[in-house]
Amino acid sequence: MTYADVLARAEADPDVVGVILTGSQARGTAGPHSDWDVLVVVRSHAPRWTTSLTPALDTAVLTVAELADVSDRWARYAYRGAVVLLDRGGIAELVHAQAALSPDEVDAFVRAELDGYINFVYRAAKSRRDGHHDLARLDEIEAGPWFLWTLFAIYGRVRPYNKYLRWELEHHPLPAPWTFERVTDLPSALFDDLERVARAHGYGDVYDAWDDLSLLRAGD
Known part of the structure; x- marks a missing residue:
């Protein structure tokens, strides 16, 4: 047929x-x-x-x-x-x-996915600190999906399939700095930018629930 x-x-x-x-x-x-x-x-x-x-x-x-x-x-x-x-x-x-995500879905998705993202980039940072760069690389890989779900959920959108990530951002751009080139950087390199955006949207308490994130913040 x-x-x-x-x-x-x-x-x-x-x-x-x-x-x-x-x-x-x-x-x-x-x-x-x-x-x-x-x-x-x-x-x-x-x-x-x-x-x-x-x-x-x-x-x-x-x-x-x-x-x-x-x-x-x-x-x-x-x-x-x-x-x-x-x-x-x-x-x-x-x-x-x-x-698209409903307002209730946005809040639930962001909170769950952001916490998972922080968890994996924190694990990667500790592994790098301890000289385990192979393990840090694995945690960076795992952090990627959590980052993408968080970022798109903040703006009420579902995460694109990787195949369509460039198409999505070219046809339906996110606010700066979230270009295709930026979002495909190492997840840990996106920490400061994502924290600024997440706090601006009311999710600072997710970060504040962690005891010490100094390993992840560029200025600390």
């Missing part, structure tokens, strides 16, 4: 509530080896609509309730830049809810 076939079938089926194009085709970054990623939203699962993965076309089938479920945070970036091709009621709003 081709991309056009899926759209035609969906248009003709009253049980299909929506069709969503995601991935590189939706974001305008498709290359010669890119496939089409299509989500078909149905009222309820039925045998005539099944998930199918082929080299040219990935078709995933989900219900409205499944589209409304934002608990899988890693899956949420798939909806960033998605194109709603068919909407028979509320699909665009659900896509938006997947691609």
Whole structure:
């Protein structure tokens, strides 16, 4: 089945509530080896609509309730830049809810992810201090995802997949200094800038809960 076939079938089926194009085709970054990623939203699962993965076309089938479920945070970036091709009621709003964080989610995400980021850069700093540069490197690697989740959550956004990080920051920039080149620096080198931003957004208490962060602050 081709991309056009899926759209035609969906248009003709009253049980299909929506069709969503995601991935590189939706974001305008498709290359010669890119496939089409299509989500078909149905009222309820039925045998005539099944998930199918082929080299040219990935078709995933989900219900409205499944589209409304934002608990899988890693899956949420798939909806960033998605194109709603068919909407028979509320699909665009659900896509938006997947691609952005609510105020309650922002607070929960930032607090959890910021604490994890501090933990790993602190471990890296202690390892460097003790001459264990190989272990420090591993902790820096682990700190990266915590940093990205923190940074994007502060601004109400879900963390981009690494593949789309440059696209995200070029098409939807964050305030200075958060360019692509900056956010891909070593996580420990971002500590001071992130602390300033996090404190400005009301998260100073996360830092203050730590006894001593002098190893991490450039001015200390």
